Amino acid sequence: GPVVALIVAAGKGERAGGAVAKQFARLDSRAVLAHSVAAFRRHPAIHQIVIVIGEGQEAEARAAVGDHHFVMGGATRRESVFNGLAAIASASYVLIHDAARPLLPAAVIDRLLAALDENAGAIPALPVADTLARAGDVLGDTVPRDGLMRVQTPQAFRFADIVAAHRDWPADRDATDDAQILRAGGYPVAIVEGDPALEKITHPADFAAAEARLSARTS
Ligand code: CTP
Ligand code: MG
Numbered sequence: 001g002p003v004v005a006l007i008v009a010a011g012k013g014e015r016a017g018g019a020v021a022k023q024f025a026r027l028d029s030r031a032v033l034a035h036s037v038a039a040f041r042r043h044p045a046i047h048q049i050v051i052v053i054g055e056g057q058e059a060e061a062r063a064a065v066g067d068h069h070f071v072m073g074g075a076t077r078r079e080s081v082f083n084g085l086a087a088i089a090s091a092s093y094v095l096i097h098d099a100a101r102p103l104l105p106a107a108v109i110d111r112l113l114a115a116l117d118e119n120a121g122a123i124p125a126l127p128v129a130d131t132l133a134r135a136g137d138v139l140g141d142t143v144p145r146d147g148l149m150r151v152q153t154p155q156a157f158r159f160a161d162i163v164a165a166h167r168d169w170p171a172d173r174d175a176t177d178d179a180q181i182l183r184a185g186g187y188p189v190a191i192v193e194g195d196p197a198l199e200k201i202t203h204p205a206d207f208a209a210a211e212a213r214l215s216a217r218t219s
Contacts, residue, residue, distance in 0.1 A: 001092035002047035003113070005040040005154070009033050009061065009099030010054035010073025010080040015202050022201050023099035024060040028214050031064035032201060035102035043109050046095070052084040078175045082166050085159075094162060096178050097154035103197035103213055104154070111192040112156035120161040120187040123179045124194030125149035152194040155179050161187055 013022035023033045030038075033051070040046045052073040053061045061070055071087040073080030081096055088094065093116055095109065108124050115122035128148045134140030155178050162178060165185030175181050179189045197213050199206070 001090050001159070003045050003093045003095070004048045004050060004088050004091040004159070005046050005095045005097060006050045006052070006081065006084045006088070007033070007036060007040075007097050007099050008052045008073065008077060008080045008084065010052050010057070011077065011100070012054070013100075016206070017204055020060055021054075021057065022207075024057070024064050025207070027102055027201075027207060027210055032102045033061070033064045033099045036097055036099060036104045037065050039104035039106065039109075040095075040097075043106055045109065045113055048088075048091075050084050050087055051099075052080045054080075076174060078166075078169070078181070081178060085163050085166060088159070091159040093156060094159045095154040095156045096162075098200060100201045101153055101198050102201065102210060103199075103217075105195050105197055108192070108195050108198065109154065112154060115190040115192050116156055116158065119190040121155065121157045121179055121182040121189040122192055123155045123177075123189055124152045124198060125191050126152070126194040126196065149191065150194070151177060151179065152198040152200075153177070157182060161185065 009023040016022035018025050024031050037049060040049050050071060051068055052071045054073050058070060071084050073083055112122045128145045128150055132143040132145050162182055165182045168185060169181050183189055201207060201210055
């Protein structure tokens with residue numbers, strides 16, 4: 001079956017602020033959302049792109065990526081993914097991606113798809129470089145960082161398995177990504193090397209960092 005890219009772009013981008021939600025804000029020559037759409041479009045293994053947006057975001061989404069059939073998201077990321085999965089008629093694999101991670105190297109897609117030959121799921125991740133510590137009123141215990149990873153998207157899954165895992169996940173429980181949902185279904189998830197470019201745009205200053213990466217890449 002086809003390989004589908006599912007991009008969740010239904011958030012409000014509250015921490016990033018700005019006049020429009022961050023996924024529709026401009027980053028260099030196009031909207032944040034348009035960057036990862038372009039990356040998936042030019043990757044030969046991707047057959048279809050499903051984009052999930054929030055209520056009232058149609059005009060901004062169309063301005064960002066042109067005419068497209070948009071799926072309506074939910075109140076949480078998990079619900080938005082669920083609605084996106086429900087809109088896919090048939091797929092062998094699905095790559096679930098945050099619109100807020102605009103710079104998506106083709107090599108990451110390649111590594112994820114290669115890992116799916118032997119795993120139900122695969123995620124890109126990078127090791128933690130900073131010292132980690134618990135915060136209290138004052139500094140708490142340092143947390144050993146050995147074996148801790150920063151998990152990115154896209155996350156790649158066998159379609160039938162991630163759909164089943166999402167269906168079984170308790171509706172009242174939050175999940176920040178889909179790999180934890182697949183794991184809860186009893187499937188092992190492979191880790192492939194992530195990429196610093198995949199850093200998520202969360203706060204206002206992240207736009208400048210993404211722009212700097214982009215100009216370093218194209219110059
Ligand atoms: N997302 C979504 N539906 C939601 C919430 C988030 O599709 N109900 C998407 C966002 O659009 C983003 C990705 O999930 O591409 C990661 O979420 P996050 O970085 O938290 O984005 P926002 O929720 O938009 O930002 P904030 O939490 O600051 O409001
Ligand atoms: Mg959020």
